[in-house]
Amino acid sequence: MALADVPVGATEDENMVVKTVGEPTKFDFTPKNHAGIAEVRGWLDKERAAKVTGSRFAYVKGDMARLHLAIVNYVFDIMSDESKLKEIADGAGLKVSTKPFIPVLPPLMINTESYDAMDRLEPRDERYKIEGEELWLQGSAEHVLGSMHANEILSESDLPIRYAGFATSFRKEAGTYGKDMEGIFRMHQFDKLEMESLSTPEDGMNEHLLMVAIQEYIMASLELPYQVVQKCTFDIGKPNARGIDINVWLPGQNKYRETHTADYMTDYQARRLNTRVRRNSGVVELVHINDATGVSQRPMIAIIENYQTADGHVKIPTVLQPYLGGRTSL
Secondary structure (H helix, E strand, C coil), X not given: CCCCCCCCCCCHHHCEXXXXXXXXXXXXXXXXXXXXXXXXXXXXXXXXXXXXXXXXXXXXXXXXXXXXXXXXXXXXHHHCXXXXXXXXXXXXXXXXXXXXXXXXXXXXXXXXXXXHHCCCCCCHHHCEECCCCCXXXXXXXXXXXXXXXXXXXXXXXXXXXXXXXXXXXXXXXCCCCCCCCCCCCCCCEEEEEEEEEEECHHHHHHHHHHHHHHHHHHHHHCXXXXXXXXCCCCCCCCCCCEEEEEEXXXXXXXXXXXXXXXXXXCCHHHHHXXXXXXXXXXXXXXXXXXXXXXXXXXXXXXXXXXXXXXXXXXXXXXXXXXXXXXXXXX
């Protein structure tokens, strides 16, 4: 059931922009999209990927691959640093645990029972099934992180449990034929670092707000123009009680596009998973579950487009320079 502050809407057009940070990047030349830059620089090869695998796959090479890994490592460092999480929580006015996220490299497959318990299996035409087995390629690390503690009773002293899971994920993108065909914005295979949290019911909303604050910190520190969008009842998704998107400005598309989402499920998934907590009082109750994007390949797209130069090079955001050997441009 949607929380009281979720806007009621019949289409995604009724989502609400609640914050805009920064202005669309201005250029004294006509900016290219990330595909146009990457293909010229030899960073992206979709033609050979189509030959080997099919459409919506790509070889990401050279400095583009290094940039992607630099962003992932940067975000891992933020989530693993208790002092940084305290800075983010204090900046957002949140009284919440600053316990670090545990880095995880999870399985890339999930069985039917666990996928269904997470209520992320449907629509099945979006998923890749392993022929002859009750196994699926997961569509996001949240699917295999949230189901880790199925049929367990956790101790209140262990909560919140926070995971930062990095996984190569797979989606068929059914129904998107002809959309976002250039570059790597919408792919069948993509890398994503996902946040997952299991908490007491009273801490569930603050966990959600902390994840959004982390997402905003990442985007602001990369100096990318972005919007915070509260999703309406139509767009939050069946398991979710509340949902927030972060949309970044893409000069190559001349519009804001989604880079992050944050979903608060309250006890909906925990009930299906039978994941509970024994309170200090001895009472056993369902945990509350949150998941949110830490970083996908889309912020890299935004960096390439917003930091491009007239000669086809890409400036490196200051916070990422230490992860790329001190270089200032690619």
